[in-house]
Amino acid sequence: MAQATTTSRVAVVTGGASGIGEASCRHLAAAGHRIAVLDLDAERAAAVADDLRTQGVAALAVGVDVSDRTAVDAAFDKVRADLGPVGILVTSAGLMAFDTFEDITPERWQRVLDVNLTGTFHCCQAAVGDMTSAGWGRIITISSSSAQRGSPNCAHYAAAKGGVIVLTKSLARIYAPLGITVNTIPPSGIETPMQHRSQREGRLPDNDAMARAIPIGHLGTPDDIAAAVAYLSSEGAGFVTGQVLGVNGGAVL
Ligand code: NAD
Numbered sequence: 677m678a679q680a681t682t683t684s685r686v687a688v689v690t691g692g693a694s695g696i697g698e699a700s701c702r703h704l705a706a707a708g709h710r711i712a713v714l715d716l717d718a719e720r721a722a723a724v725a726d727d728l729r730t731q732g733v734a735a736l737a738v739g740v741d742v743s744d745r746t747a748v749d750a751a752f753d754k755v756r757a758d759l760g761p762v763g764i765l766v767t768s769a770g771l772m773a774f775d776t777f778e779d780i781t782p783e784r785w786q787r788v789l790d791v792n793l794t795g796t797f798h799c800c801q802a803a804v805g806d807m808t809s810a811g812w813g814r815i816i817t818i819s820s821s822s823a824q825r826g827s828p829n830c831a832h833y834a835a836a837k838g839g840v841i842v843l844t845k846s847l848a849r850i851y852a853p854l855g856i857t858v859n860t861i862p863p864s865g866i867e868t869p870m871q872h873r874s875q876r877e878g879r880l881p882d883n884d885a886m887a888r889a890i891p892i893g894h895l896g897t898p899d900d901i902a903a904a905v906a907y908l909s910s911e912g913a914g915f916v917t918g919q920v921l922g923v924n925g926g927a928v929l
Pocket of ligand 1: 690691692693694695696697714715716717740741742743767768769770771772791795818819820821822862863864865866867868869870871
């Protein structure tokens, strides 16, 4: 028999102001959860939280750079004080970067690792105490298909996202006995502001060319990823952990 999915949790979504993170906020709100929108773009995060509140959702926005541990800890303290203990974490904050390998400066390498990998580490560590206390938790990290395939124009980004995949699997093993599942979604070809920026800069092909490389024949939407986030955060996904759930139109098999 299907389990009830009505328990309202506090869901923290990093990168929640845009694209995949914003769609995840909306899907998790529709599932009845309270939403904390964490993002570097405080203004846009506030706009998403305001919009959710007009729909009757308990929502909070916090401007934060996920690579700054002190700021991350303060943001989670604010979430706990305003909404309650964290039950669901989605780490969608990310920094896309295109550089030929020999042009990657140590500073650039460090920043890309700091945001994509260390930022994910900070947020997982900040959230997991509440989950272990409750004996229930869901962590969904957003990685990238670039880590599954290797990526000639963004070795730093692909390496960081590869780290996210292995961090996810390690956390899954640590926390499985404590009622916490940890899974990752590596998107590919999702139409978001990040993808549009990369296309405008000439770093990615146009939509038609991208679609030709996707077996399903078209690009994905943030809602495609958010639907998977909603599934992985549900009660019914309690036996799914340590998994890499590709949502990519068949681009990576
Ligand atoms: P997006 O640009 O629409 O959203 C990313 C959000 O992250 C933005 O709101 C941005 O302000 C925020 N952010 C960036 N740096 C931050 C920081 N240091 N601290 C806090 N917030 C920060 O992009 P998106 O396409 O929705 O990307 C979401 C995630 O999906 C990213 O991790 C990205 O790497 C990953 N991804 C996307 C695709 C795709 O096809 N769009 C493919 C592979 C992976």
